[in-house]
Amino acid sequence: MAPDLFLTVLAFTTSAIVNPKEVETHVSGNDMGSTWLTDHSAGSGPYILAKWDRNSQIVLKANPNYWRGKPAIDTIIIKHVPEPATQRLLLEKGDVDIAFGLTIDLIDQIKDKPGIRVMSYPVLQLAYIGMNVNNKYLSDERVRTAIKYAIDYDGIIKDILRGGAMKVQTIIPYPLLGFNPSTPFYRDINKAKQLLAEAGYANGFEIELAYPAGAHPQEEIAQKIQRDLGDVGIRVVLRPTAASEMYQRYRQQALQMVLAGWGSDYPDPDNNAKAFGNYRIKQLAWRNMWYDNTSADLVERAFRESDRASREALYKQLTEYILQLGPYVVLYQVVQHVAMRTWVENFVPDPSFGTYLHLYKVYKEAVVSR
Amino acid sequence: MALVVIGIATIVFFVTRVIPADPVGAILGPQAPPEVVDRIKREYGFDKPVYQQYIDFIVNLLRGDLGRSISTNRPVLEDIKERFPATFELATASLLIALLIGIPVGIISAIRKDSALDHMLRIVSLFGISMPVFWLGLILLLVFYYTLGLLPGPGRLDPYVREPPRITGLITIDSLISGNMAAFINALSHLILPASVLGYLSSAYIARITRASILETLKQDHVRFARSKGLPWREIVVRHIIRPSLIPIVTVIGLVYGSLLEGAVLTETIFAWPGLGSYLTRAMVFMDYNAIVGGVIVIALIYSIVNLVVDIIYVYLDPRIKYG
Numbered sequence: 001m002a003p004d005l006f007l008t009v010l011a012f013t014t015s016a017i018v019n020p021k022e023v024e025t026h027v028s029g030n031d032m033g034s035t036w037l038t039d040h041s042a043g044s045g046p047y048i049l050a051k052w053d054r055n056s057q058i059v060l061k062a063n064p065n066y067w068r069g070k071p072a073i074d075t076i077i078i079k080h081v082p083e084p085a086t087q088r089l090l091l092e093k094g095d096v097d098i099a100f101g102l103t104i105d106l107i108d109q110i111k112d113k114p115g116i117r118v119m120s121y122p123v124l125q126l127a128y129i130g131m132n133v134n135n136k137y138l139s140d141e142r143v144r145t146a147i148k149y150a151i152d153y154d155g156i157i158k159d160i161l162r163g164g165a166m167k168v169q170t171i172i173p174y175p176l177l178g179f180n181p182s183t184p185f186y187r188d189i190n191k192a193k194q195l196l197a198e199a200g201y202a203n204g205f206e207i208e209l210a211y212p213a214g215a216h217p218q219e220e221i222a223q224k225i226q227r228d229l230g231d232v233g234i235r236v237v238l239r240p241t242a243a244s245e246m247y248q249r250y251r252q253q254a255l256q257m258v259l260a261g262w263g264s265d266y267p268d269p270d271n272n273a274k275a276f277g278n279y280r281i282k283q284l285a286w287r288n289m290w291y292d293n294t295s296a297d298l299v300e301r302a303f304r305e306s307d308r309a310s311r312e313a314l315y316k317q318l319t320e321y322i323l324q325l326g327p328y329v330v331l332y333q334v335v336q337h338v339a340m341r342t343w344v345e346n347f348v349p350d351p352s353f354g355t356y357l358h359l360y361k362v363y364k365e366a367v368v369s370r
Numbered sequence: 371m372a373l374v375v376i377g378i379a380t381i382v383f384f385v386t387r388v389i390p391a392d393p394v395g396a397i398l399g400p401q402a403p404p405e406v407v408d409r410i411k412r413e414y415g416f417d418k419p420v421y422q423q424y425i426d427f428i429v430n431l432l433r434g435d436l437g438r439s440i441s442t443n444r445p446v447l448e449d450i451k452e453r454f455p456a457t458f459e460l461a462t463a464s465l466l467i468a469l470l471i472g473i474p475v476g477i478i479s480a481i482r483k484d485s486a487l488d489h490m491l492r493i494v495s496l497f498g499i500s501m502p503v504f505w506l507g508l509i510l511l512l513v514f515y516y517t518l519g520l521l522p523g524p525g526r527l528d529p530y531v532r533e534p535p536r537i538t539g540l541i542t543i544d545s546l547i548s549g550n551m552a553a554f555i556n557a558l559s560h561l562i563l564p565a566s567v568l569g570y571l572s573s574a575y576i577a578r579i580t581r582a583s584i585l586e587t588l589k590q591d592h593v594r595f596a597r598s599k600g601l602p603w604r605e606i607v608v609r610h611i612i613r614p615s616l617i618p619i620v621t622v623i624g625l626v627y628g629s630l631l632e633g634a635v636l637t638e639t640i641f642a643w644p645g646l647g648s649y650l651t652r653a654m655v656f657m658d659y660n661a662i663v664g665g666v667i668v669i670a671l672i673y674s675i676v677n678l679v680v681d682i683i684y685v686y687l688d689p690r691i692k693y694g
Contacts, residue, residue: 038443054442054452055644056525077529081642085508086524089516095523244396244657251395251404260400275401282404 002305004177008268013356018042046071046360055080060359072363091116091339097364098340098347104162107337118339121349122166124173124264125334126272129209129225131327134289135256137205141325146195148329150232151225152187157332160220165332170319171276173333175351177308178269178315182323192232204233210249211259213240221331222259250287261334267352269315273299276328277318288327295321371674376431378670379663383427386659387420393657397440414440416659427663436667437660441652446664449649453633454668455539456526457645460568460637461630463561467569468576468626473619475573476580481607483585491577498574507567507640514563522560524642531556564641568634572626579622583615590614616687624680628673 009015018033019042026036033042041049044067047060058078062071079096081087084103088110090096102110111118131138131147138144157165170180196202207229211222219240226236236257241249249255262284264271278299279285279292295318302314322328338349346361394410395402411417414437415426430437436446475495479488514521522528526541534545534553542561545553587593588611596606633647646665653661684691 053644054449055648056642057529079525079642080644081524082648083504083508083524083640083642086511086640086642089511090523093516093523242391242396242657243655244391244393245389247395247400248390248392250400251392251407262401265401283401 002270002303002311004308004311005268005270005303009266012266013352014266016043016045019044047076050075066360068360071360073359076359076362091341094341097344098338100338102337102339104164104337107163107339110339115342116339117342117344118337119347119349120163120335120337121351122174123334123336123351124176124267125261126168126171126173126263127165127221127259127261127331127334128171129329129331130250130255130258130260130284130288131329132253132256132288133327134253135207137201137207138256138327140199142195142199143201144327145324146192146199146232147229147234148185149188149192149195150234151185151228151329151331153183153185153331154187155228156221156224160217160224161332161335164217164335164337166335168333169330170323171326171328171330172269172272172315172319173264176264176267176269176272178273178302178312178319180316180319180323182320184323185329187228189231196232196234201233204235206235206237207256208237208239209257209259210239210241210246210255212243212246215243218259225259253287253289255287264352270299270303273302273315273318276326277322284328285326290327292325295326371671371678374674375667375670376428379427379431379667380424382663382666383424384420386657386662387423389657391657393440393659396656397658410440414438414660431667436664439653439658439661439664441656441658441661446660449661450646450664450668451539453644453646453649456643457631457633457647459540459542460561460564460634460643460645461627463565464568464572464630465623465627467565468572469623470573471570472573472576473580476577476619477584477607477612479577480581480584480588492581495574495577498570498572499578501571503567503571503634503636504640506570507564507637510563510567511640521562522556524640526557526560526643527553528556528560564637564643568630568637572630575622575626576619580615580619583618584611587611587615613687617684620680620683620687624676628676631672631676632669 018037022042023033023037026040027033028035039049039052041047046063046066046068048063049058050061051057051059057080060076060078062074064070081090081096081101084101084106087096087099087101088106091099091102092110092113094115107118110116129147131144133139133144153167153169157167166174167183168174168181169183169185172178172180174181193202196204209222209225211218222238222240226238229236246255246258250258250260262272262275274281275283275285277285278296279290280296285292285295298314298318298321302311302318305311305314323330336349338347340347343365345363345365348358348361350356350358392407394407394414394416398407398410408417415423418426427437434447436450438444439446439449442449475491479491482488511523515523527533531553532550534541534548534550537544537547541557542554545551545557593606593610596610601610631646633645633650635647635651637643638645638648646668650662650665652658653665681693685693
């Protein structure tokens with residue numbers, strides 16, 4: 001196993017260190033203390049979980065014994081405010097300092113207001129279309145390439161996501177090792193039509209696209225893709241499906257085309273490479289029935305490669321291979337926005353889409369009058 | 371009542387199992403490997419045949435165990451115990467506001483039928499029925515919290531207020547019991563906006579039924595007789611009109627209260643109110659079998675209890691009604 005990969009996973013939240021003595025006193029049954037840990041801290045981080053009122057708030061207290069010293073802020077309250085418009089009112093009023101859940105419309109409305117600062121940063125999440133290669137039409141590489149040329153990527157990014165995305169077409173997100181900035185596909189109707197004609201589908205065909213029902217911006221994107229592919233003669237039937245049902249059918253390899261996303265489970269290229277490239281572990285490649293051994297072997301070699309430069313070269317080869325031949329249209333990488341009061345200092349955003357907060361250095365500038 | 375609850379539980383149990391969805395997959399998300407999905411399915415017993423799951427479910431239900439929620443990984447009963455007081459507090463405050471508005475409006479507009487006042491009141495209550503709750507909620511927050519600063523923002527209590535110990539789960543009652551007046555006033559002021567939204571919306575139904583019911587009574591012989599006797603109008607209204615009109619009104623109040631107690635998703639969302647409505651909605655989105663069935667059982671119980679109370683009130687209102 002590559003040492004970089006091992007260290008990355010070790011340093012990530014999934015393998016957080018807890019005090020065994022403390023946890024062992026709270027074991028019930030064979031849960032290894034996990035029930036108790038849901039509501040208590042036994043780690044060595046800068047903050048301690050003081051209280052968790054489900055769906056209401058999480059209260060964190062500064063850890064006086066933290067190895068780098070006690071953090072500047074005593075108490076941090078993470079409030080559950082499901083409605084974005086309410087979050088905006090709270091932020092503008094100054095009753096909250098940081099708001100994570102604002103929609104792009106709200107971000108646009110407040111970003112220039114005095115006292116408010118907006119940070120935008122890419123997170124390790126890709127949106128893609130999966131194409132099941134068991135399908136009669138999608139099994140043809142020319143058809144898949146035609147679809148890649150039929151989609152208006154810039155339109156999706158500029159008009160639908162409006163700042164909520166960056167253009168990425170390869171399977172490893174920025175800025176991980178092996179990120180490949182190549183974006184060769186752009187909307188070219190003639191080229192797409194020509195490829196379809198070569199494949200014998202000059203008159204197009206009908207295909208289903210599943211997406212999570214009622215989800216935004218997926219719904220808007222699915223409609224846009226229906227129009228884009230319609231322009232080259234591919235008649236897309238939209239199948240909005242409840243997420244619980246969609247993923248079950250996806251796992252059963254039962255979807256034709258699907259609009260979905262992949263967030264990296266740990267910040268190392270291995271995670272995305274495995275999911276998209278190695279059918280043997282039964283993730284995305286398998287669900288789209290892309291049983292490609294060249295790709296799977298590359299993923300496994302990169303997993304074992306201990307030299308960083310050689311590993312990077314392997315990922316370059318892999319991303320290029322999947323970009324051209326893989327059963328995916330990678331549409332974009334998600335860009336997240338966080339709005340905060342200007343009195344918040346040293347906030348460091350984390351690309352792992354909000355599961356990890358770096359709060360040790362955060363502090364608030366003294367506010368004289370409000 | 372027990373039969374009603376078991377019947378409803380059975381229907382909901384089978385409806386959730388018939389839908390071709392995979393609750394485990396939905397919770398674990400698209401990335402979980404199949405081994406993990408299978409392991410969690412075994413843990414929750416979803417791999418057993420449906421009849422076996424049903425038997426387990428009924429046996430547990432009779433023991434008062436609603437199973438574990440797969441999305442919160444806690445017993446459903448614990449979740450509901452945590453959520454229900456918030457909903458109960460809000461629903462009761464809303465009902466009080468609805469009654470304070472609905473009944474007088476209904477009476478006045480029936481007695482002054484077709485006057486300008488009647489038309490105005492009817493338009494106001496029509497607004498109540500047709501107003502989108504999220505719009506009204508946000509506007510009230512914008513005006514009373516953001517612009518005027520008269521009332522607190524969303525949530526049940528401000529973070530700087532010392533929280534009362536959890537006794538009933540109703541913050542207003544708990545703070546009174548523990549003598550924490552600051553928390554009582556703060557909790558009460560947090561209730562005003564969401565309860566006004568829900569109360570205003572519900573008052574429209576109550577006002578309409580009150581008006582219709584009183585108009586109906588006005589046409590009856592005993593009212594004409596009372597008037598011909600020369601009784602003062604005020605006395606006729608109070609003694610001969612309102613009381614006989616109350617039966618349909620009480621019925622509607624029962625229904626309104628029942629539906630308020632189910633929780634109100636949109637109001638809860640806007641006011642960050644941790645109630646039953648958002649819990650159930652989330653359970654449905656994730657096909658959280660046990661939480662859905664448990665939630666529906668609780669709602670069935672609430673309706674049964676409210677109906678029972680309404681039936682008892684009938685007896686007091688109309689001496690002719692007797693339950694044998």
